[in-house]
């Protein structure tokens with residue numbers, strides 16, 4: 001039988017696990033503890049011989065249902081969910097790295113991920129930041145102790161697209177773990193596994209959940225990496241199938257010991273949100289492409305950063321990799337216009353941080369999300385001082401254009 005489509009699989013995902021009483025949604029399990037009348041059941045959980053639950057910091061049926069949904073979407077071997085995207089990223093790296101290791105990371109990272117990577121240097125991990133739009137920059141930094149290359153697919157706010165194919169080749173040749181944050185391009189837009197990504201990570205708070213009502217993060221092991229090539233796996237996690245060594249260490253040293261566990265309510269909200277992921281992304285990406293064309297021809301807009309525009313430096317690459325070009329774009333208004341006034345004049349569009357929401361959001365980049373970084377680093381990242389970042393939502397296109405039009409008319 002032909003494999004079922006993306007949305008069909010998601011909306012029937014919970015049912016496959018046969019939740020009690022014929023429920024089609026996985027019920028919320030708020031119990032922290034789990035009972036085993038025969039104590040052998042509990043012993044088996046502790047020894048990794050059973051997939052049941054012991055304590056909610058490590059897993060609950062609600063957590064596992066969300067993990068299954070994500071793992072199925074991405075064609076992975078195993079997934080692990082966390083309380084936030086930052087928790088997923090930090091836990092994943094801290095449980096796989098040791099002092100003395102070297103990692104190569106994108107120069108163009110989500111602000112808090114960038115800040116975390118800088119912090120890793122304080123722990124004796126050597127971090128090189130490179131321009132990932134050209135894999136030659138990654139190649140140049142590879143050393144004998146390079147363990148990980150970490151990049152985002154489409155960066156925020158300038159929308160650079162990483163040279164994923166080139167980076168993957170380098171990682172495979174050198175047996176380096178390839179981690180990609182695909183928050184901007186969820187599985188519906190980008191098949192990370194087929195592009196060689198070993199661990200997919202990111203924020204479920206954004207497009208995946210989509211409704212701005214729950215935080216979450218995830219790590220999926222695609223099964224591409226041979227963990228026998230990774231020197232930092234503790235012997236006690238080498239008992240399972242080699243495919244599971246990495247995720248087991250992330251679940252034990254990471255989730256269990258660091259405790260970034262997600263609540264059942266959040267799992268439920270995120271998985272209900274994800275049922276419409278494809279529908280929302282169809283609308284969001286179509287709106288974004290139309291708005292990018294609108295801004296590009298508007299006399300008060302100096303520059304539009306959006307991979308869907310043929311003028312974008314990685315436009316062709318984005319067209320090859322992704323189903324659509326995503327929902328994030330930035331604009332620079334022409335010299336002398338007041339971008340703060342423009343933002344205050346928007347009536348429908350919300351001035352807010354966050355992205356991937358059903359609602360269209362706008363934020364001035366330099367004084368907010370990239371403020372802490374300072375001018376020099378912003379310039380290195382190609383961020384102009386009056387750049388405005390937009391996360392396009394699912395509103396009716398005419399209403400969005402009318403709102404931007406009236407605010408641009410006033411500046």
Ligand SMILES: *Cc1c(COP(=O)(O)O)cnc(C)c1O
Nearest residue numbers: 084085086110181183203205216
């Ligand atoms: C938002 C975001 C994160 C962090 O996710 P949270 O759920 O907010 O912790 C990580 N990576 C990218 C690309 C993001 O946009």
